[in-house]
Structures are given as C-alpha cells and as structure tokens.
Amino acid sequence: MIFEIHSTDPGSFARAGKLQTDHGEILTPIFMPVGTAGTVKGVHQRELLDDIEAQIILGNTYHLYLRPGLDILRKAGGLHKFNGWSKPILTDSGGYQVFSLKEIRKITEEGVYFNSHIDGSKHLFTPEYVMDIQRVIGGDIIMAFDECPPYPCDYKYAEKSMHLTHRWLKRCVERIQTTEPLYGHHQSLFPIVQGSVFPDLRVQSAEYIASQEQDGNAIGGLSVGEPAEEMYKMIEVVNAILPKDKPRYLMGVGTPENILEGIALGIDMFDCVMPTRNARNGMLFTTEGIINIRNKKWEDDFTPIDPGLGGYVSTFYSKAYLKHLMKCQELLGAQIASIHNLRFYLWLVGEARKHILAGDYASWKDQAVKKLMTRL
Template identity: 70%
Template sequence: MQFRLEHQDPGSKARSGTIQTAHGEIQTPIFMPVGTVASVKAVHQRELAEDIKAQIILGNTYHLYLRPGTDILNRAGGLHQFMNWQKPILTDSGGYQVYSLANNRKITEEGVAFKSHIDGSKHFFSPEKSMEIQRHIGADIIMAFDECPPYPSTYQYARESMDMTHRWLQRCGEWLKENDPLYGFGQSLFPIVQGSTYKDFRVKSAETIAEFGADGNAIGGLSVGEPAEEMYAMSEIVCDVLPHDKPRYLMGVGTPANILENIALGVDMFDCVMPTRNGRNGMIFTSEGIINIKNKKWEDDFGPLDPNGPTFVDSQYSKAYLRHLFAANEYLGRQIASVHNLGFYLWLTGEARKQIEAGTFASWKNIMVEKLQRRL
C-alpha cells in the first residue's frame, strides 16, 4: 500500500491524498460503508460501486469468522471473490465486537475468550488468531488486535488496556512476518491508538504506534459514549503525533458533522453504521439538514427525496412515496433510505476533498456543520 499526500487546507489541518492498494485507488478523505457480514445491509454491490460510488468497504472479522467461516472464504478465494467486490476492503480485528460482548467474554494477556452471540458457542481470539482470520478474509487493509476500553474508564484500567494493546500489536506484527498472504497480494496492517480520554495516554499510544512504522494508523476507543468535545480533543492530540505521511483512520465515527470536524483535525478515513442503521429507521441525512421521513409533514410532499442528492433514488422517488413505504413497513423504503444516506456520506467526503484542494475547506466546513445538524 502507498499513500500520497496531495493537498493541505490553509485554514485547518484537513488534507487530501490518495491511497494505492492492490484493488485500486482510494481518494481521501473517505467514508467506508460497513459490510459487516460480506454485505452492506440492504444494498447491492452494483449500487455501492455505481450509484453510491464507494471506493472501499469494511468487513467484520468477528462476524465473518462465525459465518460463513474462514474455510468457506478461503475456498472462495477470499472476501473479494466471495462477495464479488473488486475494490479495496478493510477489515477490523474483532476487538470492538469483543468490547461489545462485555457480559460474554474474558480478557487475559493471551487473548479473549468469548461466547458467540449466535448460539452461545465458546471461541478464543488472540492477536495471532485475529491475523490468521484476516489473512483468510484477504482484505487490503487489516487491523491490529486491540482492546477497546469502555467509557468512562479509570486511569489505571486505561493504562493497563493500552499497554496490553501495544504488546498485542507486536505479536500481530511477528505473526504477519512469519505467514505469507494467501491470494497473491499484500495486506497492510494498521495499528490502533488507544488510551481512553486521557491526554497523556493518547500521546504515549500515538508515539508507540508511530514508532511501529506501519503503512497507516488508526484511532480507536472513541465514539463509545464520550461527549463530542472529548472525541475532537483526543483526535487532535493523536493526529498531531501520528506521521504526516501516513493515512489516519478514525474508527466508528460518526455523524456527518463529526466527520467534517475530524477531517479538519487531520483524519483521512472513516466508517460507521449510522447511514444505514439510521436510514432503516427513517432518518435521512441531507446537505440542508436531517429529515425524519416518518413525520406526517412529508405525507403529501411529492417533490424529489433530495434535489441535491447524488444517487438515483434522490430524483426517482418522492418524500411522500418514501414515507408511505415506511408506514406500510415495506422493505424497499429501508433500501431507498440506505442508498440515499450512503450516497450522501460519500458525497460529503468527496466535497470535503474538493474544498481542501481549493483551499476553502475551513470556511465551508463551518457553514456545513451548522446546516447538517438542523432538523427539517
């Protein structure tokens, strides 16, 4: 993997660049749709590529390990072939899912024992096991195995968790050195900065991750319940330490406003289930604000879903029709909302890139953040 930094916004720390992978280019800043189980929920791969214009998607190690399993993925030739997606893929390490299974897991230095959310069966993830699974999945970018501490965490817990994450990173690197890729192309490991909301730990973790010398770096442990101001403060601290010439990935963030604010701090890559999850519940993100399509006010609005929207659903369907689909509990409504929201998120990061290239990002961002948070 190679990263080429291309533009720096004069009024902020926002920047644009290009990541080159075996499966194509990624222009940053970029949003990655979440394809948890080899599928971005309710969206065809053709829609992702042609209408939404996704450049990279995310797969989930924990879920893909449980089903279809690494044997099926290996026999298919990896996740790209299995789901017929020939653009880049990033996989997480399973660490966040382990965090979310707090009542069904036990963490030790060796790794994490947990019970499947599907059938209660017992499993064990170590750094080595996470790397092995991600080898079989075959993503272009893979994540180091980490522990995501809860918010709030005590100072002692955050320190012990961060130190263990750093030790696990070394084990991930050693395993990868000893085991070749499976499908004829290289995989880039991204370490993950942890440290909860403690400034000294975030600095220490970012310095440790920077010294590892990976192709890119991730920021984890945010968007787990802390106030937005804490998120921004930690992102800024970390971005000021991480290498300038490597992509920075903020995991699991967030709202459109969150994304723009973090781009302004120097973040390049994002993922979040919000556009599809909220879309399935009737929340429509637009450049003018947020629409709750279930509200009665849209019942006889026969205008286009979003006259400024970039996807085919924005002009082909009206607000009234989409509201009707939700009222009738028709799954097509959830599909339309998901396609729209993902298209909007990709438009937003693409427009941010244009503004960075023009040197106008900072002023544009301030206007957009205010508009994005309005309820229409």
C-alpha cells in the same frame, strides 16, 4: 500500499490525498460503508459502485469468522471473490465486537475467550489468530487486535488496557511478518491508538503506534459515549504525533458534523453504521438538512428525496412515496433510505475534498455543519 498527499488546507489540518492498494485507489478523505457480515445491509454491489460511488467497504473478522466461517471463505478465494466486490476492503479485527460481549468473554494476556452470540459456542481470539483470520478474509487493510476500553473508565484501567493493546500489537506485527497473503495481493496492517480520554495515555500510545512504522494508523476507543469535544481533543493530541505521511483512520465515527470536524483535525478515513442504521429508522441526511421521513409533513410532498444530491434513488423517488414505504414497513423503504444516506456520506467527503483542494475548507466546513445538521 502507497499514500500520497495532494493538498493541505491553509486554515486547518485537513488534507486531500490518494491511497493506492492492489484493488484500486482511494481518494481521501473517504467514508467507508460498513459491510459487517460480508454485505452492506440491503445494498447490492452494483448500487455501491454506481449510485453510492463507494471506493472501499468494511468486513468484520468476528462476524465473518462465525458465519460463513473460514473454510467457506478460503474455498471462495477470500471475501472479494465471495461477495463480488472488486475494490478495496478493510477488515476490522473484531476486537470491538468481542469486548462488547461483556458477560460472555474473558480477557487474558493470551487473548480473549468468548462465547458466540449465535449459539454460545466457545472461542479464543489471540493476536496471532486474528491475523490468520484476516489473511483468510483477504482484506487490503487489516486491523491489529486491540482492547477497546469502555467509557467511562478510570485511569488505571485505561493504562492497563493500553499496554495490553501494545503488547498484542507486537505479536500482530510478528505474525504478519512471518506469514504471507493467501490471494496474491498486499495486506496493510493498521495499529490502533488507545488511551481513552486521558491525554498522556493517548500521547504514549500514539508514540508507540508510530514507532511500528506500519502502512497506516488508526484511532480507536472514541465515539463510545464521550462528549464530542473530548473526542476532538483526543484526535488533536494523537494527530500531532502520528506520522503525517501515513493515512489516519478514525474508527466508528460518526455524524456528518463529526466527520467534517475530524477532517479539519487531519483524519483521512472514517466508517460508521450510522447512515444505514438511521436510514432504517427513517432519518435521512440531505444536502439541505436532516429529515425524519416518518413525519406527517412529508406524506403529500411529491418532490424528490434530495434533488441536490444526485444519484438514482435520491432523485427518482419522492418523499411521499418513501414515507409510505416506511409506514408500511416495506423492505424497499429501508433499502432506498440506506442507499440515499450512504450516497450522502460519500458526497460529503467528496465535497470536503473539493474544498481542501480549493484551499477554503475551514470556512466551508463551518457553514456546511450549520446547514447539514439543521432539522427540517
């Protein structure tokens, strides 16, 4: 994997670059639609390519391991062949999903014992096995197995969790170094910085992760309930240490404002379920502000959903029609809203990139946040 930085913003730490993988290039900053179980909910691959203009999508180790299972994925030739997506894929290690099970998992030095949320069956994820699973899935970028501590947690727990994550990372790196990709393309391992909201722990973790000299690095354990200002503070602490010539991925973030502020702090890659989850509940992000399409005010508004955004669904369907579909709980309503919101997120990072290249990102960002987060 090759990462190039094309331009940096003089008024912030924002940077525009290109990440080259064996399945194609990714222009950064980038937002990655989440396809947890092998699909971005309600969206065809053609729509991801043509309307949303996605450059990379996510799959999830935990969910794909349980369904369809490793045997099917191996027979298919990996997730790219299974779901028909020809561009890059990033696979989350499943750590967040396993740790969110709480009552039905047990953390040990060996790994995590857990019961499936589907049928209660018992499983063990070790760092080595998680690497093996991601070899079978075949993502271009694969994540190290880490513990994501809850928020809030005390200092001792966060410190213990961080050191466990580091020990697991060493095992992940060793496993990757002693195994080969199954489908002929390179797989890049991204370690994950932890440490909750404690600056000294974040410093320790960032230094350890940087010392591993992997193709890229991720920041985990944020956007889990802490105030936004705490999140930004931790990003700033970590990015002062992580190597500037490697891509930086902020996991599970977030709102349009979070993304623009993250870019200003030097983040290159983002993912979040917010655009599709909020879409299914009727919240639309637009170039003029935020719309709750369920509100009565839209029932006789026959203008396009967002003429300024471009794309098929955003300019073809009216607000009144989409409100009608959502009120009737028609599946098409959730699909239209999901495609629209994902296009908005890709538009947002594309606009950010343009302004980084133009050298006026910092001033544009402040104006954009104010406008895009306005409730219409």
